Amino acid sequence: MAWTFSRPLHSLASEDQNKEAQYVWEHENLGGIAENNNPLPRPVVGLLILTFLTAMSLTFPLYGQRPNAAIYADYVSLMNSTMVQKVMNDKTITHNEAKKRAMAMIEESLAHFDSPYTFQRAQHPIDLDQLRVIAPQIVELQKAGVDLKEYSVIGQHVVLANFFNIQPDGTVKRVQPWWDKGYTIAVWWFIVFCAGVIITVKRLPHFTWRPDHTIAH
């Protein structure tokens, strides 16, 4: 087996190997079927590059992630404030009206402050009933001094998140990352795949060579 690296994108096979491959290609009848040597059309190459970029960008954990407890911490603080509690316990209005007003008051207050969680709050809206259920759990965690970003809100439960980002000192961070080792593996996997396929097809005669199918067929 011989390899030529002088023009790697033209052909990785020697002239003799290419001549032999061309001879077999033209003289062999594979059950009555012939094959051409066309390259992948350029628009399709573009489509494949777009596919890879889409695959990487669309699957970031940012999209479709579970809400973490930190995004609701301010909701809980405001819900427990005197001002909101007063509305929630107002006997002059109906229960539903009280809930609606209290939630509106919380959201209006939150709108006045910049927050790193604005996007995630819009992704995971919450109502007062669910807030009431998760609030005691969030308060307990705050008392314990843990990082709320390491806890996910799943239905009525606030649970330790399922992320295992091992730090250099051996500790495990459970905050959802924007990048994780799954992406690193995916990038390397793709690079190795591209290299493998490029080597495979570049061992064939160059695509400018057109086989003559009249010889064997």
Place this chain on the structure above:
Amino acid sequence: MLKYLFAKEDDIPQGSAGLFFAVSAICWFIIGTGLGSFNAAKLAFPDWYHGIYALQFGHMRQVHVHAVIFGWIAMAFAASMMYITPTLGNTKLWSEKLGVWNCLLYNIGLCLALALLWSGLTSGREYSDHIWPVDLYIAFVMVIPWGVNVWMTILNRRTQGIYTTNWFFAACVFMTAIVFLVGNLPEFFHLTGLNEAYMTWWFAHNILGLLITPVAAAITYYIVPKITGNPLYSHRVGHLHFWSIVVFYSTPAAHHLMSSPLPEWLKSFASVEGVLILVPAVAYVCNILLTMQGKWSMFVSNIEIKFTITGVLLAIPLNMQGGFQQTRAINWYIHGTGWIVAHAHLALLGFSTFAEAAGVYYGIQVLLRRKLYSASLANFHFWMLLIGFSLYWTSMTIAGLIQGAAKIYEVPYVDVVIAEHPYMIVRWLGGTMVFFGNIIWLYNMVMTARAGSIVPVGRQPVEVAYTR
């Protein structure tokens, strides 16, 4: 068949194994779709049938799934491999006798496996429902002998090169055996929890990704150049398709479990690979459609090309769905809904079935050297299949979107059932059309064997005129 079981190898006519597998496949297709129609009727008309416990939906669903996958799809693949593999190597099948035995034991094993599922003996894992003795039987009696025949035929070929179709055939049977043995580890070793869940879906994903879709594609790589007479558009794009199937289709099993407590990095990796399934899809569809250049009239005039190209066109929505529905955001909406059922049928009853039907139509004519009995009946079969499938797919997709919305907005389940009722009726109608179309197909094939015009040696069936 029985007279060939103990005959000498040279006394068995070439193509016998392929023919037995082909006829078995059609029969199992009728049985499988009949069971599907029965099951769909139970969902459309819940009060229609009560009585025997074994005929309740929970039992029947598994029997339907396995009758279709292992009966119709896998046996149609085996039939195609038994005649295409030797043809492409300019040789004969390594052992017709092994093929005939394989077909007999395959049918017996499948009957046994389905009877056990029917009686309630199941592993309880979707797609790998069989108990472990049946798993071992499938692996060592049904799949590996089939693979040995394919591998040995390729090893004994009389050509230097190996055509694209045979790469897929050889690799896919090998990978199926591995998938079967590894994917059923929970059954063999009583694995539980996440290990069980992951292995179960690793199995289910790879049975689809390393057997059902690539072998269907391999059949079209043969049918289109063979019947149109055009050379395959590109050998090198075939490489891209093959290796991207191996690299990208074998890895994303975790995307079936996006809401599970699997490590998130594994889900991230699987999700990227899931979208990259579009790489082989784009390469494949481009290669086949470009091979059709100048012969598009055959999409109307030739029944095998009609089936094949319809299958290839259905591969486009199939892979678009498959690539994107597993991403976190979309999966959250459609997971556990009828959308997935629609997608599975797009793969099995859409892309794969249309390609295999073409392989079986062509194979039976070539092996019997008889022209198809009736083009009208074949066209009737095609339209029953296409309209029936389309009704099924659209109704279940819509039902899935309703279920997804209801899941998120916590609509009471009974309201969802009521909202879905019309779509369940359409689903039953579509499935039943497929079932009746297949009965017509069997009749057409039986009549082809009895009364089809003789195809002279050295000529293609497409070159012979229909007599009816």
